[in-house]
């Protein structure tokens with residue numbers, strides 16, 4: 001059954017995502033799965049990751065060079081990330097000053113229901 005095979009592949013992708021030490025691209029995760037000899041295609045990895053992100057099971061963000069990065073996230077509420085651009089290691093952070101600034105700035109310009117994405121990329125202590 002095609003459905004069963006897709007579920008099995010999706011589980012493998014989720015497993016690999018959970019084992020990744022930080023944010024990973026679809027290509028990098030696909031390489032990990034290929035090393036494990038799963039035979040899962042890159043398109044399947046892309047689809048599975050997009051599905052996790054849409055379902056709120058994974059964090060998705062854009063790297064500074066425009067690549068989509070994913071991570072199995074432990075926090076379900078709104079938060080920000082500090083990400084190592086070398087190894088992908090990430091720290092979940094709250095940013096109360098940013099929340100307030102975003103609200104106030106939007107209000108000043110008459111905007112309602114503001115949303116924002118703020119992630120900080122840098123080099124972690126191990127990579128610096």
Ligand SMILES: [Zn+2]
Pocket residue numbers: 059073074075079080081092
């Ligand atoms: Zn997160």
Ligand SMILES: [Zn+2]
Pocket residue numbers: 084085086087088089123124125126127128
């Ligand atoms: Zn690092």
Ligand SMILES: [Zn+2]
Pocket residue numbers: 078079080095098099116118
């Ligand atoms: Zn925020």
